[in-house]
Amino acid sequence: MPTRLSSPDSRPTLTLHFEQREISARQGDSVASALLAAGIKSFRTTPVSAAPRGPYCMMGVCFDCLLVVDGVPNQQGCQVQVRDGMRIERQLGAAEITP
Amino acid sequence: MSAEGQKLGLAIIGAGPAGLSAAVEAASHGVPCRLFDEQGAPGGQIYRALESTPLRERSLLGADYWRGGELIESLRQGIEAGLIDYRPEHTLWQLNRERELGTLSRGRAALTQASQVIVASGAQERPFPVPGWTLPGVMGAGAAQVLLKSSGVALDQPLVLAGSGPLLLLVAAQYLRAGVPVAALLDTSPKDALRRAAPYLATALGAPDYLLKGIKLIRELRRHGVNIVRGVEALRAEGDGQLERVGFKRQGQWQEINAKTLLLHQGVVPNVQLSRALSCRHRWREDQLCWVPELDPWGESDAQDIFFAGDGGGIVGAEASKLQGRLSALQVAARLGAITAARRDEIARPLRRALARELRIRPFLDALYRPNEAWRRPSDETLVCRCEEIDAGQIRAAVRAGCSGPNQLKAFLRCGMGPCQGRMCGLTVAELIGETQGRPTAEVGYYRLRSPIKPITLGQLAELEIPEPRAAKTEVD
Ligand SMILES: Cc1cc2nc3c(=O)[nH]c(=O)nc-3n(C[C@H](O)[C@H](O)[C@H](O)COP(=O)(O)OP(=O)(O)OC[C@H]3O[C@@H](n4cnc5c(N)ncnc54)[C@H](O)[C@@H]3O)c2cc1C
Numbered sequence: 001m002p003t004r005l006s007s008p009d010s011r012p013t014l015t016l017h018f019e020q021r022e023i024s025a026r027q028g029d030s031v032a033s034a035l036l037a038a039g040i041k042s043f044r045t046t047p048v049s050a051a052p053r054g055p056y057c058m059m060g061v062c063f064d065c066l067l068v069v070d071g072v073p074n075q076q077g078c079q080v081q082v083r084d085g086m087r088i089e090r091q092l093g094a095a096e097i098t099p
Numbered sequence: 100m101s102a103e104g105q106k107l108g109l110a111i112i113g114a115g116p117a118g119l120s121a122a123v124e125a126a127s128h129g130v131p132c133r134l135f136d137e138q139g140a141p142g143g144q145i146y147r148a149l150e151s152t153p154l155r156e157r158s159l160l161g162a163d164y165w166r167g168g169e170l171i172e173s174l175r176q177g178i179e180a181g182l183i184d185y186r187p188e189h190t191l192w193q194l195n196r197e198r199e200l201g202t203l204s205r206g207r208a209a210l211t212q213a214s215q216v217i218v219a220s221g222a223q224e225r226p227f228p229v230p231g232w233t234l235p236g237v238m239g240a241g242a243a244q245v246l247l248k249s250s251g252v253a254l255d256q257p258l259v260l261a262g263s264g265p266l267l268l269l270v271a272a273q274y275l276r277a278g279v280p281v282a283a284l285l286d287t288s289p290k291d292a293l294r295r296a297a298p299y300l301a302t303a304l305g306a307p308d309y310l311l312k313g314i315k316l317i318r319e320l321r322r323h324g325v326n327i328v329r330g331v332e333a334l335r336a337e338g339d340g341q342l343e344r345v346g347f348k349r350q351g352q353w354q355e356i357n358a359k360t361l362l363l364h365q366g367v368v369p370n371v372q373l374s375r376a377l378s379c380r381h382r383w384r385e386d387q388l389c390w391v392p393e394l395d396p397w398g399e400s401d402a403q404d405i406f407f408a409g410d411g412g413g414i415v416g417a418e419a420s421k422l423q424g425r426l427s428a429l430q431v432a433a434r435l436g437a438i439t440a441a442r443r444d445e446i447a448r449p450l451r452r453a454l455a456r457e458l459r460i461r462p463f464l465d466a467l468y469r470p471n472e473a474w475r476r477p478s479d480e481t482l483v484c485r486c487e488e489i490d491a492g493q494i495r496a497a498v499r500a501g502c503s504g505p506n507q508l509k510a511f512l513r514c515g516m517g518p519c520q521g522r523m524c525g526l527t528v529a530e531l532i533g534e535t536q537g538r539p540t541a542e543v544g545y546y547r548l549r550s551p552i553k554p555i556t557l558g559q560l561a562e563l564e565i566p567e568p569r570a571a572k573t574e575v576d
Pocket residue numbers: 059112113114115116117118135136137138142143144145146163189190191192219220221222223224241242244245266269367408409410411416417420553
């Protein structure tokens with residue numbers, strides 16, 4: 001499992017709903033950080049071959065962290081900040097990216 | 100008309116060293132600005148999450164990281180004084196030559212026009228295509244550092260790092276300082292790297308602290324007993340649905356290590372999405388193996404009143420990025436009438452001297468950490484376009500079948516047409532086309548890019564806040 005390093009973390013704790021699980025996150029985490037910290041590595045499957053993918057760049061470049069956040073698809077998990085009660089699902093296959 | 104609709108004097112994109120310095124310099128001359136950044140907090144890449152990182156023990160992230168505190172403090176003062184209108188969580192999805200900025204924040208899109216724009220959108224890690232690099236568990240070393248700085252999270256072990264460059268060593272050291280073991284560091288630097296860099300050593304000695312930093316990092320890794328494997332010739336990541344093993348070839352022999360995390364890195368390259376979407380003139384930098392927009396000494400591009408500062412205009416490092424941000428801001432301040440041209444030049448003179456000093460180390464670093472062709476032009480079975488899942492063999496075959504350049508490749512293979520818009524494949528594609536056609540990469544060119552450069556939905560566009568007189572001119576391809 002990934003580890004949250006033990007230095008005292010004064011940031012408030014929040015709860016996210018990832019599919020059927022509850023995940024605790026810290027204010028200031030991106031959605032991708034929170035999922036990775038909870039041991040979730042695969043965020044989406046590709047439209048072409050249904051291969052699993054997870055975050056590669058963590059800075060908005062690769063788009064391999066795409067998730068469905070609160071019902072909206074194509075959200076870059078590494079760029080969206082966590083908010084309490086957020087509902088997150090994996091993005092399976094294709095979703096309309098841009099108009 | 101919404102408040103967003105009023106025309107701004109100066110808009111800055113990016114709150115890293117370059118953008119923050121530009122904002123602070125402008126403010127010091129009484130020039131207000133609006134500063135947009137996609138991130139939730141200031142700092143850019145190097146100073147990411149400086150105000151909120153849970154890793155408060157200073158020795159862990161290191162002195163270079165904490166040096167950013169001063170700049171962020173100045174930002175806070177500029178905000179307090181009402182001169183810097185800082186907008187975190189604002190993603191720029193459009194910028195055109197009329198200097199209309201399309202932003203998206205928490206699902207709300209807005210359009211603003213500015214009379215001057217400084218783009219300080221920084222760098223990204225150079226793509227490092229090896230077989231299996233799309234497996235969950237394989238990430239950029241910079242990506243692992245983002246996670247470390249912003250959330251204090253260390254990835255799964257066993258952990259292997261592979262590649263070359265100062266950031267790779269720094270991330271390894273930061274992990275070790277946090278008490279996380281590094282199973283191996285696979286060094287892909289060519290054997291003749293030092294010999295190639297030697298001619299630039301004399302100039303580099305003009306910036307001895309940079310040289311010392313590199314040496315200290317390697318010593319630190321050795322002291323921790325990290326298994327540093329030199330002369331790595333090929334790499335592959337393997338596993339069923341996620342990374343399980345890393346294969347590497349040395350002296351012609353393949354070996355394997357168990358790993359749950361593989362961090363790849365071979366340097367950083369400018370983020371050219373905006374300069375490309377603006378159709379700015381670019382040139383190929385053979386020394387840095389990347390495209391850069393052509394800029395004048397103040398950082399202005401051929402798109403009038405649009406400046407580029409920091410790593411986005413060519414890799415210069417954090418300290419030089421700050422100086423470039425200040426220089427661009429000075430030109431903007433003069434243009435907006437806040438200072439005279441004479442005053443601008445007087446302030447600029449010592450900044451230019453300092454910039455020249457900072458840049459002395461670059462030719463040495465560029466030569467020392469230049470990735471070999473083998474790492475830039477991968478084997479046929481390696482995926483190059485991660486989005487559309489196109490491998491190097493398909494690209495070579497398309498070029499042999501008559502595909503002439505990157506834009507035609509889109510039609511042939513959909514390569515570069517996925518959501519990342521070529522960010523992860525553009526450089527590799529240009530190199531592969533050049534290799535197959537037997538011509539220099541500089542002649543091959545790059546993908547033509549269009550707005551939106553970040554995903555935006557039809558619904559968000561429909562609710563766009565547009566200043567009335569300009570509504571008719573909004574273009575979305
Ligand atoms: C992942 C990574 C980690 C790095 N870590 C270090 C390090 O530890 N030490 C070091 O010396 N150097 C590091 N570097 C090198 C780094 O590029 C420079 O040191 C320095 O940060 C460059 O400053 P800058 O202001 O040009 O760009 P950056 O610091 O990259 O800042 C650019 C800013 O622009 C924002 N931005 C980009 N595009 C958009 C958009 N479309 N809309 C809104 N905002 C946008 C980004 O969110 C970012 O905050 C790192 C580089 C990378 C890619």
